[in-house]
Structures are given as structure tokens and as C-alpha cells.
Amino acid sequence: MGMTNSRPGFRAWAAGAGVVAAGAGLALAQLAAGLIAEPRSVPVVAVGAAFIDVIPASVREFGIRTLGTADKPVLVTGIVVLVVALGALAGLAGGWRRPLGWLVFGVLGLVGVLAAASRPDAGTAAVVPSVLAALTAGGVLAWALRAVERTAERAEAGRAEGVRGEPGAGSVAAHAPGRRDLLLRGGLVVAGSLVAAGAGSLLLRRRGAVADARASFPVPRPPTTAVPAGADLHIRDLTPWRTANDVFYRIDTALSVPVVDPATWRLRIHGMVDRPLDLTVADLRSRRIVHRWVTLTCVSNEVGGDLAGNALWTGVLLDDLLKEARVRPGADAVKSTSADGWTCGTPLSALTDGRSAMLAFGMNGAPLPLEHGFPVRMVVPGLYGYVSATKWVVDIEVTTFDRFQAYWTTRGWSAQGPIKTASRIDVPASGANVPAGTVTVAGVAWAQHRGVSRVEVRAGGGAWQVARLAGQPTKDSWRQWTWTWQAPKGTHRLQVRAFDGTGQVQTAAVAPPAPNGASGYHTIDVTVG
Numbered sequence: 001m002g003m004t005n006s007r008p009g010f011r012a013w014a015a016g017a018g019v020v021a022a023g024a025g026l027a028l029a030q031l032a033a034g035l036i037a038e039p040r041s042v043p044v045v046a047v048g049a050a051f052i053d054v055i056p057a058s059v060r061e062f063g064i065r066t067l068g069t070a071d072k073p074v075l076v077t078g079i080v081v082l083v084v085a086l087g088a089l090a091g092l093a094g095g096w097r098r099p100l101g102w103l104v105f106g107v108l109g110l111v112g113v114l115a116a117a118s119r120p121d122a123g124t125a126a127v128v129p130s131v132l133a134a135l136t137a138g139g140v141l142a143w144a145l146r147a148v149e150r151t152a153e154r155a156e157a158g159r160a161e162g163v164r165g166e167p168g169a170g171s172v173a174a175h176a177p178g179r180r181d182l183l184l185r186g187g188l189v190v191a192g193s194l195v196a197a198g199a200g201s202l203l204l205r206r207r208g209a210v211a212d213a214r215a216s217f218p219v220p221r222p223p224t225t226a227v228p229a230g231a232d233l234h235i236r237d238l239t240p241w242r243t244a245n246d247v248f249y250r251i252d253t254a255l256s257v258p259v260v261d262p263a264t265w266r267l268r269i270h271g272m273v274d275r276p277l278d279l280t281v282a283d284l285r286s287r288r289i290v291h292r293w294v295t296l297t298c299v300s301n302e303v304g305g306d307l308a309g310n311a312l313w314t315g316v317l318l319d320d321l322l323k324e325a326r327v328r329p330g331a332d333a334v335k336s337t338s339a340d341g342w343t344c345g346t347p348l349s350a351l352t353d354g355r356s357a358m359l360a361f362g363m364n365g366a367p368l369p370l371e372h373g374f375p376v377r378m379v380v381p382g383l384y385g386y387v388s389a390t391k392w393v394v395d396i397e398v399t400t401f402d403r404f405q406a407y408w409t410t411r412g413w414s415a416q417g418p419i420k421t422a423s424r425i426d427v428p429a430s431g432a433n434v435p436a437g438t439v440t441v442a443g444v445a446w447a448q449h450r451g452v453s454r455v456e457v458r459a460g461g462g463a464w465q466v467a468r469l470a471g472q473p474t475k476d477s478w479r480q481w482t483w484t485w486q487a488p489k490g491t492h493r494l495q496v497r498a499f500d501g502t503g504q505v506q507t508a509a510v511a512p513p514a515p516n517g518a519s520g521y522h523t524i525d526v527t528v529g
């Protein structure tokens with residue numbers, strides 16, 4: 001093999017195989033990025049963005065000065081050329097020692113993974129294209145090199161037997177592909193790569209188009225998005241009362257964010273109603289618009305966890321729409337379905353009892369972010385998200401609970417999911433070291449739609465102390481609290497508990513999230529020095 005592989009002809013073929021393999025890797029990555037609808041996860045784009053972040057500002061400015069708006073295309077092209085060149089190198093190296101080919105692509109893949117993961121709020125899915133690219137490139141290279149080697153061996157054997165390209169029967173290379181075969185296979189890989197890359201690009205363009213549509217999506221302006229006076233105590237490290245859209249927790253089953261075009265979006269409200277509705281975005285906007293603060297909470301939130309967020313939602317009350325549709329007697333549930341087929345079961349009563357259950361299309365004054373359900377989602381105060389907060393909602397069926405099972409119900413979670421009264425200590429952080437003396441303890445408590453009437457804290461198993469509460473502009477949002485602790489030296493256990501608007505204290509019974517929400521008192525240890 002050594003002799004064969006050192007021929008210049010072989011080297012050219014090996015380098016070519018490396019280039020084709022690199023291209024296949026990039027193409028599959030493009031397709032994967034398209035499928036997860038995340039343009040920033042395209043390895044070359046991620047690396048380019050990371051590169052811009054790490055180079056000195058002077059170099060960055062030089063690039064912008066000399067290249068103007070062409071700076072990004074030039075950078076991306078440069079990276080592609082580099083990857084292709086490294087592909088050729090991988091081919092040569094792999095032709096010499098197979099694992100070296102894998103090594104080159106492995107390192108390239110790792111660079112892509114690190115770059116993609118370093119992007120702000122990159123999800124774990126963002127690294128998938130880079131991983132796929134490395135695996136594809138390595139696999140294609142190994143396959144191509146084997147074919148190239150066998151062809152070379154066959155040519156060698158042919159020469160040895162004096163019969164050009166026609167080895168004798170029983171030769172090791174009897175089934176080796178000829179040169180034309182090699183070219184054909186290479187061509188097929190290139191064609192497949194072009195198709196994959198093209199499909200990926202189309203998907204990404206669609207996502208881009210919907211992102212553009214979102215940017216110009218008209219959300220009726222709330223009178224103000226400002227935090228109501230007194231709701232935020234402005235204590236350092238205490239969770240802000242209003243959660244900004246870009247840090248709002250995200251929970252869903254969607255591997256790729258559903259990309260829903262607002263121009264073609266329709267919502268059917270049907271089932272046990274006299275007048276089914278078929279609504280467009282414009283139809284929704286022509287209804288009475290409301291703006292309501294509501295804290296969403298995930299049933300998977302552990303005691304002390306952060307799967308909760310508070311936003312100003314803009315939309316139409318579901319009660320208004322259900323009245324319009326004229327719900328028939330006997331219905332007790334609403335089954336809602338998202339564009340990606342996720343289903344959710346909500347008690348009809350929670351949508352019609354006067355609370356602010358709504359179809360929301362605005363979040364803190366902006367259109368819903370794609371990840372949070374653009375263009376329209378449900379928001380129901382007082383119920384965990386899995387039974388109420390359908391994102392990308394496209395279908396609402398008025399029905400009865402005994403007639404269907406929603407996505408999480410079939411997986412063992414309760415059909416009913418009222419939010420349990422909960423409280424959390426944010427400051428000091430669990431395990432923190434604080435100086436002895438006056439220590440500010442603070443956190444949030446929630447009991448959506450019942451409200452929080454009292455919060456109590458205790459240190460070291462002592463008596464419960466009443467915390468000072470921030471204002472409560474609505475019972476549907478969480479409430480900040482604070483307590484001033486004269487902290488003696490030592491390690492102390494802090495605990496918190498909240499009382500809801502009916503005066504009921506949250507349960508001390510420890511329960512895990514499944515099947516209907518975690519409970520127990522949030523407990524942390526801090527060292528006072």
C-alpha cells in the first residue's frame with residue numbers, strides 16, 4: 001500500500017476525496033441547520049461569528065473599513081476555502097494514515113461545536129450541524145479513500161500483469177472500481193451534497209422570511225411596558241419582576257422551532273360550539289385587545305428552580321372568542337394543538353371564569369419571539385404551561401376531558417395542572433458566603449390567580465419571620481419579597497414559605513415535579529463569616 005499511496009496520482013485522488021468529503025460535511029450541516037431552523041448553527045457562520053468576537057477591535061474595524069458590507073461574505077468565503085483546503089489535507093493525511101483524516105475533520109468539527117456553543121443563548125441543538133459535518137466528512141473520506149486505494153491497487157495489479165486496468169480473476173482488486181467509477185461516485189456525492197445544501201438553504205431562507213415578517217408584525221402597543229410602580233424592589237441579584245424576552249425560560253418538545261408564517265396562519269375554534277371560528281391574524285387584531293401581566297410556570301420546575309417568568313402579554317381574551325363561538329352545554333375542556341402537533345388540554349372553566357386567559361401575540365410589547373410561539377400562543381394565569389400555554393397554536397377544539405388525552409397526559413402527567421403556591425430564595429445564593437451582620441434575604445413567590453398574601457422566612461430552624469412584600473399589581477404575577485436578617489457567624493439553613501390570596505400556606509410536603517408539580521419549602525444553606 002505504501003508504494004501505491006505515494007504515487008502523485010494517488011495523492012491527487014486522495015486530496016480530491018478530502019475536498020469532496022469536506023463539501024459533503026458542510027452540505028449536511030447546512031441541511032441540519034435548516035431543519036433546526038437555526039442559521040447561526042451553520043458551522044461556517046458560527047465560526048465566522050466567533051472569529052469576529054475574538055479578533056481585536058482594530059482588526060475588525062480594518063475589515064469593515066476595507067470591505068464595507070462585503071466583510072461578512074468575504075469572511076464566510078474565506079472560511080469555506082480554508083475548510084476545503086483542510087479537506088484536501090485531510091485526504092492526503094488520511095491516505096497516508098487513515099485515522100489522520102478523521103483527526104483533521106474531528107478537529108474542524110470541534111471548532112464548529114465550540115463556535116456554535118459560544119453564540120449567545122445557543123441551544124444544545126446548535127452544535128448538531130457541526131457534529132454531523134465532522135461525522136459525514138470523516139465517513140465519506142474513509143469510504144472514498146478505500147475506493148481510491150482499491151482503484152490504485154487494481155491499476156498496479158493491472159500493470160504487473162501487463163493487462164491495463166484488467167486484473168486477473170481472484171485478484172484482491174477484482175471488484176475495485178475503475179477511474180470512471182470513482183469519478184461517478186464522487187459526482188454522486190457532490191450532487192447529493194448540492195441537494196442537501198440547497199434544501200438546507202431553502203429552509204433557512206424560510207426561517208429568515210418569517211423572522212422578517214415577525215420584525216414587521218404589528219403588535220398593538222400596550223400603553224406602557226414599564227414595570228408597575230412598587231412591583232420591583234430593585235434588590236441586587238433578586239430576579240427582576242419583569243422577565244426580558246431573551247432570558248425568558250423556554251420549554252417545549254420542538255427540536256426545531258416551528259416556523260409559522262403569520263400571513264398564512266389560521267386558528268380554528270371548533271368542536272362543541274354553535275359557530276365555529278376560522279381566524280387570521282388580522283381577525284384577531286380586529287377584536288378587543290388586552291394587555292395583561294402573567295407569570296408562566298413550568299410543571300417541571302424543581303423547588304427553587306427558575307422555570308418561571310413574568311411578562312406583559314398582549315392579545316385577545318379566550319373568553320371573548322369562546323362567547324363568539326357559542327360553546328354548547330356539556331363541554332368541560334379545550335384541546336389546543338400547535339403547528340408542530342403538540343397537544344394540550346385545558347379546563348374550559350379556566351378560560352371562561354373571568355381570568356385573563358388569552359391568545360397572545362405580543363410579549364413585553366414585542367411580537368412573540370419565534371421560540372415563544374410566534375405568531376400566536378395561549379396564556380392562562382394559574383395553570384402550568386403544559387396544560388395551558390400552547391405556543392404556535394393553530395387549533396382549539398371545545399370538547400370534554402373524557403374524549404382525549406393531551407401530549408403530556410399520555411406520558412403520565414396529570415390532566416389537570418393548577419400551579420402550586422411556591423416561593424424561592426434568590427438572595428443570598430445557595431451556598432454563598434456572607435459577612436456577619438445585616439443580610440438582605442430576598443426572593444419571589446407565586447400563586448397565580450390566587451395571589452400571594454404573605455411570605456415567611458426562617459433561619460436555622462427558628463421561628464418563622466414575616467417578610468416584607470413588594471407591591472402586587474396583579475394576582476396573576478409573582479410577587480417579590482425581602483427580609484432583613486441579623487446573621488450570626490456560622491452555617492445556617494434558610495427556608496421560605498408563601499401564603500396565597502386565600503390565606504392558604506404552601507404545602508411543606510416534598511414532591512417531585514411529576515405528575516403535577518413539585519412542592520416543599522425552598523431551603524438553602526449559607527455560611528456567615
Ligand SMILES: Nc1nc2c(c(=O)[nH]1)N[C@H]1C(S)=C(S)[C@@H](COP(=O)(O)O)O[C@H]1N2
Nearest residue numbers: 249250251252253298338342385386389391
Ligand atoms: N407547541 C408547544 N407549546 C408548548 C409546549 C410545547 O412543548 N409545545 N410546552 C409547554 C410548556 S411545558 C411550557 S412550561 C410552556 C413554556 O413556555 P415558554 O417556552 O414560552 O416559556 O410552553 C408550553 N407550550
Ligand SMILES: [Mo]
Nearest residue numbers: 298299385386
Ligand atoms: Mo412546562
